[in-house]
Amino acid sequence: MKNEHIQAAVVAQPAQKRNLLRFVLSELKPKGKLLTPFNIITIPIMLVGLVLIAIRFIYGLGSVTNLSQSFPWGIWVGFDVVTGVAFAGGAYSLTFIVYVLNLKKYHPIVRATVLNGFLAYVFYAGALVLDLGRPWHIINPIIGNKFGLSSILFLVAWHFLLYMLSELVEFSPAIAEWLGLRRLRRILKGMTIGAVVFGISLSCLHQSGLGALFLMAKSKIHPLWYTEFIPLLFLVSSIFSGMSVIILEGTITHKIFSSQISEDEKAHEDEIILGLSKIAVGTMFVYLFMQGIQLIHGQKIHLLATSWGALWLVEVLGFVLAPMLLYMQGIKHKNMLTLRIASIWTILGIALNRLDVSVIAFKWYAPHHYYPSVSEVIITLTVISAEFWAFRWIVNRMPVFYEHPDFKDEAE
Amino acid sequence: MNRRDFLKVLAVTPVVAAASSKAEAVEGTEYPEELRGILVDTTRCVGCRNCEIACAEANNLPYPDLSEMVPNKPMDTNPNQYMVINLFETDKGESWVRHACMHCVEPACATVCPVKALEKLPEGPVIWHPDRCMGCRYCMMSCPFDIPKFEYDSYNPKIQKCFMCWHRQEKGEDPACVDACPQEALMFGTRRELLQEAHARLAEHPDEYIQHIYGEYEVGGTGILYLSNVPFEQLGFRTDLGNTPYTEYSKEFLYAVPMVLTILPALLMGIATATHRNDSKETNAQG
Numbered sequence: 001m002k003n004e005h006i007q008a009a010v011v012a013q014p015a016q017k018r019n020l021l022r023f024v025l026s027e028l029k030p031k032g033k034l035l036t037p038f039n040i041i042t043i044p045i046m047l048v049g050l051v052l053i054a055i056r057f058i059y060g061l062g063s064v065t066n067l068s069q070s071f072p073w074g075i076w077v078g079f080d081v082v083t084g085v086a087f088a089g090g091a092y093s094l095t096f097i098v099y100v101l102n103l104k105k106y107h108p109i110v111r112a113t114v115l116n117g118f119l120a121y122v123f124y125a126g127a128l129v130l131d132l133g134r135p136w137h138i139i140n141p142i143i144g145n146k147f148g149l150s151s152i153l154f155l156v157a158w159h160f161l162l163y164m165l166s167e168l169v170e171f172s173p174a175i176a177e178w179l180g181l182r183r184l185r186r187i188l189k190g191m192t193i194g195a196v197v198f199g200i201s202l203s204c205l206h207q208s209g210l211g212a213l214f215l216m217a218k219s220k221i222h223p224l225w226y227t228e229f230i231p232l233l234f235l236v237s238s239i240f241s242g243m244s245v246i247i248l249e250g251t252i253t254h255k256i257f258s259s260q261i262s263e264d265e266k267a268h269e270d271e272i273i274l275g276l277s278k279i280a281v282g283t284m285f286v287y288l289f290m291q292g293i294q295l296i297h298g299q300k301i302h303l304l305a306t307s308w309g310a311l312w313l314v315e316v317l318g319f320v321l322a323p324m325l326l327y328m329q330g331i332k333h334k335n336m337l338t339l340r341i342a343s344i345w346t347i348l349g350i351a352l353n354r355l356d357v358s359v360i361a362f363k364w365y366a367p368h369h370y371y372p373s374v375s376e377v378i379i380t381l382t383v384i385s386a387e388f389w390a391f392r393w394i395v396n397r398m399p400v401f402y403e404h405p406d407f408k409d410e411a412e
Numbered sequence: 413m414n415r416r417d418f419l420k421v422l423a424v425t426p427v428v429a430a431a432s433s434k435a436e437a438v439e440g441t442e443y444p445e446e447l448r449g450i451l452v453d454t455t456r457c458v459g460c461r462n463c464e465i466a467c468a469e470a471n472n473l474p475y476p477d478l479s480e481m482v483p484n485k486p487m488d489t490n491p492n493q494y495m496v497i498n499l500f501e502t503d504k505g506e507s508w509v510r511h512a513c514m515h516c517v518e519p520a521c522a523t524v525c526p527v528k529a530l531e532k533l534p535e536g537p538v539i540w541h542p543d544r545c546m547g548c549r550y551c552m553m554s555c556p557f558d559i560p561k562f563e564y565d566s567y568n569p570k571i572q573k574c575f576m577c578w579h580r581q582e583k584g585e586d587p588a589c590v591d592a593c594p595q596e597a598l599m600f601g602t603r604r605e606l607l608q609e610a611h612a613r614l615a616e617h618p619d620e621y622i623q624h625i626y627g628e629y630e631v632g633g634t635g636i637l638y639l640s641n642v643p644f645e646q647l648g649f650r651t652d653l654g655n656t657p658y659t660e661y662s663k664e665f666l667y668a669v670p671m672v673l674t675i676l677p678a679l680l681m682g683i684a685t686a687t688h689r690n691d692s693k694e695t696n697a698q699g
Contacts, residue, residue: 062564069488069561072549100680102687133547133562133569137527146528146544152662153550154526155669193684201676205669212665216524216554219653231665362553 020179027178027397042385049382052375053130061133064375070363071370076131078358080380082210083351084124086234090242090249091117091167092203093279099196106272108265111174111400112253113246116391118167123387125160130379152212159206166199177407178398185407208235214357222361224303224312227294230357236287241350243280244343247273251340253401260401270336277327277339280346284324291316308364315356319349444517445604448536448576449627449635450590452510453613454647455620456597459497459508466592467495470577486511486648491561491572495589502642509647510589510598513538513559513574514627515635517603520658521551521560530560530571536602536635537576545571556631556653576635606637613639632657 056064067074094113097103129135141148141157148154169191176185211234214221227233254261254269265272295301303309323345330338359370372380395401464476474492481487483506486498495512519538522530529545532538547569551560563569577587585591590600599609610625626644627634631653638644645651 058567060563060565060567060569065564067564069490069552070558072552072562096680100684100687102684102691128548131548133549134545135547137544137546140527140544140546146541148524148526148528150523150659150662150666151526151550152665153524153548155666157526193681197677197680197684200680201673204676205672209665212662213550213553215661215665216520216550216658218658218661219556219650220553228664 023179031396038388042388045378046382046385049379049385052379053382056130056375056379061131064373064379066370066373066376068370070366070368071359073131073358073362074370075355075359075372075376075380076127078355079351080124080127080131080383082358083354084120084127085207085210086238086241086350086354087245087347088117088120088124088242089203089207089238090246091120092200092207093239093242094246095170095196096200097279099193100200103275105268105275108262108268109246109250109272111171112249112395114167114170115174115394115400116245116249118164118171119387119390119394121160121164121167123383123390125164127380127383130383152209152216156206156209156213159202159209163199163202163206166195166202169195170199174398174400177404180406182407203238204235207238208232210234211357214362217362220363221357222308222364223298223300224295224308225357225361227298229290229294233287233290233294236283236290237350237353239283240280240287240346243276243283244346244350247276247280247340247343248347251343253395257395257401260395262402264403265401270334273336273339274331274334277331277342280343281324281327281331284320284327284346288316288320288324291320308361311356311360315349315352319345319352323349444633445602445607447515447517447534447603447635448581448601449515449603449606449637450576450587451599451601451606451610451637451639453597453599453639454507454509455639455641456595457497457508457510458595458597459499459506460594461497462592462594463510463589463598464493464495464497466588467574468493470580470588471575481508484648489559489561489573491563491570494572494574498648500647502646504641507640507642507647509638510636511648512636513576514557514631515574515576516631516658517633517635518631518657518659520554520556520631523659523662524550524554526550533578535578535581537578537581538573538635539575539578540571540573542570547571554658556650556658603633603635603637610637610639629655631655632659 052064061067065074065076091114094106094110098106098110129138132138140146141154142161169188172188173185173192176182176188208231211230211232214226214230215228218226250269250273254266295304304313323342326338326342326345330336330342363369399407459481461476461478464478468474468476471494473494476493476496477487481497481499483499483501486500486509487496489496489512495510498509498511500507500509515536515538516532519530519532522528522532522538525531525545526548527544527546529541530538530551531541547562549560549562551571552558552562559573561572563572577585577589580587586600590598599606601609607625607628610628614621614623614625621639621641622643624640624644626638626640626649627636632655638647638649640647643651
């Protein structure tokens, strides 16, 4: 995979000279080798996944999932959507830092982060189509067949859609550069700050809104996880989730797409990771404080002595406090490896938290609890693989990690 | 960023905020006492299950599973059976209890439905619109009684539950189960009539009932009301649901939405203006 993008920085140039359509068609062709380890793993998964998706649409959700009348939402909602969107929290946090606070240090990573956020929404929130029983009605909340204005899911659906558009606008200058459309690029660039401000507002609301969805399942979620604070906890944790994902994703992309990464970014990489880690620590501290408050004010301390209490402690102490301390250690010694390990640890903690609220602690009293079927897991992996393919396709063609040579003078 | 961008964003946000400000309109009705419902007197029910058969016939469902009831092992409704009668062994002997949609005064299912596929009719029944439903199953997540059922084995799945025989009510008939009951254990009427009758029975026969009408206050009131001679826990009811209508649990969050959408963009634009002040003119234009 390493070889396929070395020329990437120069491929976009012919666009102005040649027919635009022909250029796009030529870009659609795969670049690089077919038999890379990544392809060898993901192609079979996606093929099996596609067959399973076909079965799901012919024979119904029951044919591939372990969902039941008692457990209507499984990992396709709990992991793909709820966790996936938390992972994508880096995009709005980083655009806040770069465009609102004007901290230029982080500018080199903003495109890759926004692209990742955009793709996460397209694929993970898009995976909701697989989970909907009657997906052909998915446009109903948008076209106004009937507006469920009292529904938090209605709000979240609208925000997903609008936020995807905002992120597309934020990323669109890269597309214009790829196609060599100078004037369009200038117009799109002018829309960035508006899209950013709009996007941050939407994100604050739907990151918390995803948590607010579960406020309605009051009698069904274990009291250690059910609290009026769920929306706030989801919002705050989406920030350190986002920071950790950016750090991990930077670690991976710096290895795989090394030749594309601009010198500017390489020079500042450690500094950027340190800064992101500090933000993660700050928000993790706030999060722990809020968890403590909800535990004490809700008079739930006695519940800690149960096996559900043990799970809660593992989640909050083992997967938030512990990685926070590791982050602090890494910041103190400026040790990048420590920070990278802390980021992975934090990400696992976010997944655990989101799954606890949406799946594991849901109907904790049920004698036969839901667990995902193999097919559900394969389809989830298919969605993730497809997102990676889309990401690779785009960064091998558009100026994501580097500044486009033609537009260098116009960039910030 | 410049002044024009700033004004553009400020101009857009109130529109968005206005669009979402209707979010406070939550399901419910102005006259909850006039909603139709059913009073279930479990002390009168003898477990003949005629109602189950009548329900299936009225709703074109397969003949119900009438296998022998196991005491205290309640069956759940399913997409092919809107109502089940369960047997409970209590302190005062055997009791048969109807399990079906409660037709809440402020139903969680209709509140959470993003497309109003589940709708609380002003007459009382909670019905389902197939042309709206996306099959998201948020209703099933939210319903405190776990009533909506989903056809997992269909490519075109429906949400199934008791609709209080709305198609019969439209023709002026009573729900099929009420008509079929030989014991007058079921009574159809408005909540006002039913509560009046229920309180009268409690007053006239204080020894035969416990002084509690399940559904009078639970989750803000339900259309189906129950009378019993033993505490409701013994009849498989959840007694920990509280009296707060489920609409309340998301209200505060929805109230905050238009506010956040109005204040936050302005605040962010303000910060952005301040932080970009020292940038050169050229970068300003870039945003």
